[in-house]
Amino acid sequence: MSQRKTWEKLLSAERLGAGKAPRTPERTAFQQDYDRIVFTSAFRRMKDKTQVFPLSKSDYVRTRLTHSLEASCVGRSLGAVVGREIIARHGLKNVESGDFGAIVAAACLAHDIGNPPFGHAGEDAIREWFRTSGLLERHDFTPAQRADFMRYEGNAQGFRIVTRLQSPTNPGGLQLTGAVLAAFTKYPRPSQVDGELDGKSGSKFGFFQQDAAVFRQVARSTGLVERIPGTAWRRHPLAFLVEVADDTCYLIVDLEDAARLGFVPYKDAECLLADLAGSAASGRRLDRLQDPKERIEYLRAKAIGRLLESAAGVFLENEAAILAGEFDEELLAQSPVAVPLQAVLRLAKETIYTARPALEIETAGFEVLGALLGLFTQAVEAGAGEGRLTTREQMLLRLLPVQFLGHGGRPDPDPYVRLLQVADFVAGMTDSYAVDLYRKLKGFDLPA
Numbered sequence: 001m002s003q004r005k006t007w008e009k010l011l012s013a014e015r016l017g018a019g020k021a022p023r024t025p026e027r028t029a030f031q032q033d034y035d036r037i038v039f040t041s042a043f044r045r046m047k048d049k050t051q052v053f054p055l056s057k058s059d060y061v062r063t064r065l066t067h068s069l070e071a072s073c074v075g076r077s078l079g080a081v082v083g084r085e086i087i088a089r090h091g092l093k094n095v096e097s098g099d100f101g102a103i104v105a106a107a108c109l110a111h112d113i114g115n116p117p118f119g120h121a122g123e124d125a126i127r128e129w130f131r132t133s134g135l136l137e138r139h140d141f142t143p144a145q146r147a148d149f150m151r152y153e154g155n156a157q158g159f160r161i162v163t164r165l166q167s168p169t170n171p172g173g174l175q176l177t178g179a180v181l182a183a184f185t186k187y188p189r190p191s192q193v194d195g196e197l198d199g200k201s202g203s204k205f206g207f208f209q210q211d212a213a214v215f216r217q218v219a220r221s222t223g224l225v226e227r228i229p230g231t232a233w234r235r236h237p238l239a240f241l242v243e244v245a246d247d248t249c250y251l252i253v254d255l256e257d258a259a260r261l262g263f264v265p266y267k268d269a270e271c272l273l274a275d276l277a278g279s280a281a282s283g284r285r286l287d288r289l290q291d292p293k294e295r296i297e298y299l300r301a302k303a304i305g306r307l308l309e310s311a312a313g314v315f316l317e318n319e320a321a322i323l324a325g326e327f328d329e330e331l332l333a334q335s336p337v338a339v340p341l342q343a344v345l346r347l348a349k350e351t352i353y354t355a356r357p358a359l360e361i362e363t364a365g366f367e368v369l370g371a372l373l374g375l376f377t378q379a380v381e382a383g384a385g386e387g388r389l390t391t392r393e394q395m396l397l398r399l400l401p402v403q404f405l406g407h408g409g410r411p412d413p414d415p416y417v418r419l420l421q422v423a424d425f426v427a428g429m430t431d432s433y434a435v436d437l438y439r440k441l442k443g444f445d446l447p448a
Helices: 003-010 029-038 041-048 064-090 097-110 119-132 143-150 154-165 178-184 209-222 237-261 266-281 284-288 292-317 319-323 338-352 356-384 391-399 415-427 431-441
Strands: 226-228
Touching (some): 003 064, 003 319, 029 097, 029 178, 041 064, 041 431, 064 097, 064 237, 097 178, 097 237, 119 143, 119 415, 143 209, 143 415, 154 178, 154 209, 154 415, 178 209, 178 237, 209 415, 237 292, 237 319, 237 338, 266 292, 266 338, 292 319, 356 391, 356 415
């Protein structure tokens, strides 16, 4: 297949569960995807989900919502720059650079939609609870089903949200286009495969076993390169751009937040951002700025611009290898900004992500999420059995929304599905709601 035909397939506007989306001059299918994501309850809940500093009292610090919006803006610009060159190279018809930008922007908008409360610490808490609770050993799960829980992954939860949990009466959930769903899935593999998969896309997993058939439809509609037939695939090329937008925002913007909160001196942050921005950091505009906050904001914008330019260059240089599934590295790691970017990452790991307030609340998050998983899994396990439920178990089942139960409002008879549904419920909570519910169920607080 020619590279032109490959790109035409990769830019599929076929909607999951709904056929090909009509193209209109006013609003393309990919722009519609963006809007569909914006109006979901799962997207709105990200306003109270941790980015770096959980439950921050500052009105300046980013949440998952603001991070996702910023990443989508960066992704739109990066996608359009790359798209313009791809269209010129291959003579793509009926495609605009804005289509590339819209696909990347929509995927970026949803990229963290599956993150549980308390950020990555929440993922760790869910994994640890399932590993240590003994619950998985009580059922005859396949190795892959067991791995879904023991290696629990917010990326897979995100795919589940946009294809199943949001608009659950629709086949395909939000019925997003194949191009957006494939670009969203940075790790197009299940939790369990025979042997290890190398490369960045093999380091995590992107869908649970219950959703594997759904992803096969996405892979088929976009022509993804198979890695393990019917099981694992190479990345959609635009997923590399989604990764760049995410990494750019969380590293540079987290540094800005840390300086605002006093965890990193302004001078240190300024030096790091100036190194990233390179020659773009010099000039009269910067010299005129005296306020440290304004200097950081200016350098942040220049640094983001240089990162996008560098990433686009690496992508276009390696386009043939990316299309063939032979390139599986981070674009920024192969770019001229790799060295100064590593300096930012080192500081983040040593200072920002280990800041005492973040560690204290994330540690508490282990207690909160573990307790909630314990209470609700005990209730659904009892409800699925034939024995008599305790009064407390009956009350907990009534607190579980019906969408997280099986037919007839009872726990699903399939133990794998009912545990996934409890994980759906807990992972979908905001930070504040998880803490509030924990305190009420433990008797520390009573409803007003």
